Amino acid sequence: MRIIQNKITLLIVITTLVSAILVTGIIVQTRVAHRIVSETQAVSESNALRLTFEVNARQHDKLLKNLAGTDGLSPRVLLANNDPEQFRQLFETYPISFIVVTDSALIPIATFPKASAGILRALPTDPEAFRKFRSDGLITRYHEWINDTLTRIAVIDIPWYPGISGDPASGLLFAGFPVSADELSYQIQGNAKLMREPLALPLTQTISEGKVITQLPLFGWRNIPVASLWLEKPSEILNSLNDYRKYFIWFLVICATVFVLFITVYLKRYYMWPLRMFTLAIKFNDPGYLKMVRYRDKDLASLQQMVMNVFSHERLLNDMIRRRNSENLNAFHAAILSQISDAVYATDHKGIITYWNKAAETIYAVNEQDAIGKIADELIRSxxxxxxxxxxQQELFYTDGFMKGSISQELPNGTCIRVDAGITRLLDCNGNLLGQLYVARQTEARPVI
Incomplete structure (x- = not known):
């Protein structure tokens, strides 16, 4: 019984471990799905940030093109008349921090407003390197820090003489536009900030508190990052996903706990307690139980088998009922055969006697216990x-499975009798030989010569 109790305890432990593994696997899968959705959301927000940044830059590019068409900004006119006051209204109307006109060698010709050290440091100093950096388009953009303000600087070619666009001699127009983190925060409905030192972090990074952080590096004219634009934005999708994930994990934990408790209570109620009753019966020498064990009661064996295998109740009960019906039917048939006066005995496919009725005991003078298990042809020679x-008759027996006739039989005590015998071949449902059934009626007895 202790072995069975240990097996039930082991079953409970295994069930608990399997439930824990399943719950852990589902939690890991949901975490992976959460990570994928977070990364997708971060990429989407990063693209939105890039698009907003690009839209603002395109508006500034349009303004720069209009400035490039102004005759007063051509290098030839500026060399003749450099009056900063003529552009005061331009600075008051548009978000421009400075305008610088240089020749092709990047030597400043005019600066509006008055040139400062910060503005001059923002201009490129290597004409050859800047020529390689410039894009194939009409306008080139880069970023530089002027004092504590990050400035987007747009560059466009302007003709040296006003109104002459095909002149090979040309200058460069630099226009600075301040980058405002507050304006970006308002446009993208998030928290944007500018960082002077660019960090070597992935382009997109997601945090688990329902917020998305995206990073956009900003490059200078040497094609080296000079700043980073960071966006921190609450995500309704991630908040909903986090809530769903928490509820789902709690649901799984509760279901697994209830399942383990149910298995534990069920096994204790229907198996552990009966086993204790069996143990007590043995301990106090219950006569009824000990008698069942001594005589190997088949119902008790089925009950023990059912306890050993907790998932086969219906099959075991059906087997028990079927066996009882079969045993009752066999007992009924045996009672009928025991009442007839003809000798009836049966053998298996090896010729070993398996049944011996009362009339056979009388005719052949051999008890049932002595006959069962003997070879029929050796016990009775015919x-x-x-x-x-x-x-x-042998030919009929092999074709039809039955033969009959008058035969002489020598008994174990040496006497010889004469009987009318009928022999039937017994087959199973597949046609395989099970044995033979003998029915004999004594007609005359005579001594052996």
Whole structure:
């Protein structure tokens, strides 16, 4: 019984471990799905930030093109008349921090407003390197820090003489536009900030508190990052996903706990307690139980098998009922055969006697206990009176499975009797030989010569 109790305890432990593994696997899968959605959301927000940044830059590019068409900004006119006051209204109307006009060698010709050290440091100093950096388009953009303000600087070619666009001699127009983190925060409905030192972090990074952080590096004219634009934005999708994930994990934990408790209570109620009753019966020498064990009661064996295998109740009960019905039917048939006066005995496919009725005991003078398990042809030697009849009956036996006739039989005590015998071949549902059934009626007895 202790072995069975240990097996039930082991079953409970295994069930608990399997439930824990399943819950852990589902939690890991949901975390992976959460990570994928977070990264997708971060990429989407990063693209939105890039698009907003690009839209603002395109508006500034349009303004720069209009400035490039102004005759007063051509290098030739500025060399003749450099009056900063003529552009005061331009600075008051548009978000421009400075305008610088240089020749092709990047030497400043005019600066509006008055040139400062911060503005001059923002201009490129290597004409050859800047020529390689410039894009194939009409306008080139880069970023530089002027004092504590990050400035987007747009560059466009302007003709040296006003109104002459095909002149090979040309200058460069630099226009600075301040980058405002507050304006970006308002446009994208998030928290944007500018960082002077660019960090070597991935382009997108997601945090688990329902917020998305995206990073956009900003490059200078040497094609080196000079700043980073960071966006921190609450995500309704991530908040909803976090809530769903928490509820789902709690649901799984509760379901697994309830399942383990149910298995534990069920096994204790229907198996552990009966086993304790069995143990107590053995301990106090219950006569009824000990008698069942001593005589190997089949119902008790089925009950023990059912306890050993907790998931086969219906099959075991059906087997028990079927066996009881079969045993009752066999007992009924045996009672009928025991009442007839003809000798009836049966053998298996090897010729070993498996059944021996009362009339057989009387006719052959052999008890049932002595006959069961013996080979029929060795216990009772038979011969046909007519050899021709024997051959014909043998042929019928192999074709039809039945033969009958008058034969002489020598008993174990040496006497010889004459009987009318009928022999039937017993087959199973697949046609395989099970054994033979003998029915004999004594007709005459005579001593052996």
């Amino acid at each position: 011969r046909w009176d007519d050899p021709h009849d024997e051959a014909r």
